[in-house]
Amino acid sequence: MRLVLLLKDVIYTNEFYRWKNILNCAQKYDRKLTIANSKRLFFVQNNIEFQVFVGFFMQFWIMFKRLKEKWKLSWTSFVLVFSTFAIGGSSCGYLGRKLLTLTGLESGLFYYTLYIILMCLLWPLCVIVISIPLGQFGFFRNYLRKMSQTIFGVSSKAPKPQNGSFSIKKRNLALFASGAGSNAQKIIEHFKGHPSIRVSLIVCNKPGAGVLQIAADNDVPVLMIEKKDFEQGNAYVKELSKYEIDFIILAGFLWKMPEAFLNAFPRHMINIHPSLLPKYGGKGMYGSRVHEAVIAANEKESGITVHYVNAHYDEGEHLFQATCAVDATDTPETLATKVHALEHLHFARVIEDVIEGRL
Ligand code: GRF
Numbered sequence: 574m575r576l577v578l579l580l581k582d583v584i585y586t587n588e589f590y591r592w593k594n595i596l597n598c599a600q601k602y603d604r605k606l607t608i609a610n611s612k613r614l615f616f617v618q619n620n621i622e623f624q625v626f627v628g629f630f631m632q633f634w635i636m637f638k639r640l641k642e643k644w645k646l647s648w649t650s651f652v653l654v655f656s657t658f659a660i661g662g663s664s665c666g667y668l669g670r671k672l673l674t675l676t677g678l679e680s681g682l683f684y685y686t687l688y689i690i691l692m693c694l695l696w697p698l699c700v701i702v703i704s705i706p707l708g709q710f711g712f713f714r715n716y717l718r719k720m721s722q723t724i725f726g727v728s729s730k731a732p733k734p735q736n737g738s739f740s741i742k743k744r745n746l747a748l749f750a751s752g753a754g755s756n757a758q759k760i761i762e763h764f765k766g767h768p769s770i771r772v773s774l775i776v777c778n779k780p781g782a783g784v785l786q787i788a789a790d791n792d793v794p795v796l797m798i799e800k801k802d803f804e805q806g807n808a809y810v811k812e813l814s815k816y817e818i819d820f821i822i823l824a825g826f827l828w829k830m831p832e833a834f835l836n837a838f839p840r841h842m843i844n845i846h847p848s849l850l851p852k853y854g855g856k857g858m859y860g861s862r863v864h865e866a867v868i869a870a871n872e873k874e875s876g877i878t879v880h881y882v883n884a885h886y887d888e889g890e891h892l893f894q895a896t897c898a899v900d901a902t903d904t905p906e907t908l909a910t911k912v913h914a915l916e917h918l919h920f921a922r923v924i925e926d927v928i929e930g931r932l
Pocket of ligand 1: 757
């Protein structure tokens, strides 16, 4: 009994705050998880076993959801992929041990070294075989290809020499911009000659926008879009797939992202906003309106927020913020210049960090 109480104490002091953190993250991560019901909240706060259970459950849930989004899979495919990993992994372990018993080796350093080597060789074979009946062959073929790219630095397909060097599949960016395009310009410059990321398309909804000239000067193709077609159906999503777009970057694009895009690019859509969100964001908060509001509220600080895009204006998960001082003499124009300088300094680097998994 004492031990149980002691354990509870330890769990309570160490785990409770950690668990609360997990809950907070989970709530931020997915609004559906918000425990709005106060009765339930009371129960949760006063029931340590429940907290620990939910804490564990949520950790796994978040991990699975992130993986599912990263791999761009439906829940059914995700379960099948996961089963392939599990069955493939177990069969690989079983086969490895069986093969080793055939050698008659005693367990020792040599035995375990051989076992590890066998595992490394058998694992890809096992998962690829299991993936066939589970209908996940396509996923695992790509998975193993990417894995070999990471390990050996080149594609597992026969490498195609290009101008004397090997080619690695580049990640393609589509920049959605309808303004002057100064951020688009900086992003294009940043990724010129980049080994694995390139700007492949500018998407614009405003004829005559400055960004169109920037696209022409840099030989980047342009897709002009219409509001009605953008908001309904997925015609433009299909259009983007022709350019094999991996990430969408919003740099001065004001329309709300429709569901078709959100579903096609989960956690692959990034926006920049000229204020320190959550302040001064939301519908109608763009351009000089943001800086006017910041000055009117006598803020001492403003800045930029780079964030993932979700179904609500300026509400996606934050990736990066940088600040600048708001001086008493600042006007919306001078503040806009300071904020633009921050955008030009950081945005492209943050995009690169996100795509390359550093953020
Ligand atoms: C930037 O201030 C950005 O924060 C906002 O739109 C503006 C675009 O400016 N989303 P530019 O067209 O890149 O100069």
